[in-house]
Amino acid sequence: MSEQGAGGRGYWDESNEALVAIIRDRIADEGRITFAAFMELALYHPQYGYYRTDAVRAGRAGDFITAPEAHAIFGHAIARRLAAMWRQLDRPEPFTLREYGAGAGTLALAILDGLRTDGDDLLTALRYEPVEINPVREAELAERLDAAGFADVLHQPVPGEQITGCVLANEFVDAFPVHRVEMHGGELREIYVVWRDGWFADEPGPLSTPEISDRLAREGITLAEGQRAEIALGPTGWIAEVAAALERGYVLVIDYGYPAAELYGPERRDGTLKAYTRHTVHDDPYRAVGEQDLTAHVDFTALMDAARDHGLTVLDLTTQADFLADAGIGEILVAMQRRPGITAEDYLAARAAVMHLIDPGGMGRFRVLTLGREE
Known part of the structure; x- marks a missing residue:
């Protein structure tokens, strides 16, 4: 989280304020939410989600070109x-x-x-x-x-x-929502979203579902100490x-992505989560909430x-x-x-x-x- 987001109007002005309030209120009710829940709301909220409004998203007039x-x-x-x-x-x-x-x-x-x-x-x-x-x-x-x-x-x-x-x-x-995880002290921890100092922030905690560790175990993946990664559980249901x-x-x-051995290799220690807005890419998912695309590489x-x-x-x-x-x-x-x-x-x-x-x-x-x- 940037100092601008925590201490000033910068991130508020870039974001959809109604959507920010909805996500903030859900965090207040639940204490914290998974990043997958945050991403689901940011992209797909029925009224304010990035992909649900009438704003142009793809193409030269939008945020990215496919x-x-x-x-x-x-x-x-x-x-x-x-x-x-x-x-x-x-x-x-x-x-x-x-x-x-x-x-x-x-x-x-x-x-x-x-x-x-x-x-x-x-x-x-x-x-x-x-x-x-x-x-x-x-x-x-x-x-x-x-x-x-x-x-x-x-x-x-x-x-x-x-x-x-x-x-x-x-x-x-x-664009399926992802759970963010990190290996810390030999234990796989999930990165949750909380509301702190006036904006969204990361907070580590135990895994929200055993499906995350089960997925990595099936693929024979063990993250390195300090390595972050994203796990999208939704595509499994979509394939079904x-x-x-x-x-x-x-x-x-x-799509962009790799087989698991490459996707979770040591060269991607920080994961692949990216944000796209106005044909620029950055790695802060808490900027421009509802006004930027969020994506992570696909686990083929x-x-x-x-x-x-x-x-x-x-x-x-x-x-x-x-x-x-x-x-x-x-x-x-x-x-x-x-x-x-x-x-x-x-x-x-x-x-x-x-x-x-x-x-x-x-x-x-x-x-x-x-x-x-x-x-």
Whole structure:
């Protein structure tokens, strides 16, 4: 906690004051709360949470840029992979694409336009189902798909209905609330959130649930003395939900993260929790409460373990760079030069985006997990 936050108006002025008061009052009632509870409120409070308001979050006008905002060629490459999946399943109709964290439809539009550009038959069989908690973003998505001529593809997910197709989650899992832990004196301790000296602060205590230590034990992870880490328990339940809904097909999870042995390695002694606001990144989760994104790297070992537990097959875990190369992003870029109406400026922008998306020091090192149930 900074001195500005404790002693002045700085952190109040950056934050959503109504949300701060709600979290403060909950701490007053309970004495302290887990960081996962704090993050849940900061990001997903129904009225004031970061992802629930009508403010623009993703894109150049927001706080961060994801791959779909970088360029539509990312979605075009995913469209090619989806078409291959459809053929692998023997061209089912409908083939449902269920996207978690769909936002305003930037990725969906790029996928659909990519299929249209390729003249792929999948477009006639496709049923697109967005899963989006923000009604403002969901309305924008519907308007954009309608304007682009894809209104007939859009459907709402039916609770309890199984699908044949693909579940897609691009930079979705990293925003699940996390428990923060630290190894101290040979004991795994949890970092709670308290209200102290006029602002939020850390306070160590015993683990709030044995699920935390059970997760690390299953993965064979022992933190070093003084090492901090984040444990997201929510993705396990999400995988269960996805598996229950998938009769046949695939799951694509694209995100920043590592298998557990790398994620909790000694080079990440301070954990991976980061905050994003106005295209800057920092490590103070108590600034700009409700007005900044909070994320932590994904534990892909936990996702794969959960997938196997719920009857899914782990088909591949690779980097985004290799995934996009295998999906044909290079061929898409070459073909773009021959498309009518494409200017040199258009092509150069696409080429620059591809270099950014496959950069091994940046987005190229994101992981892509493919899960499946083919029979």
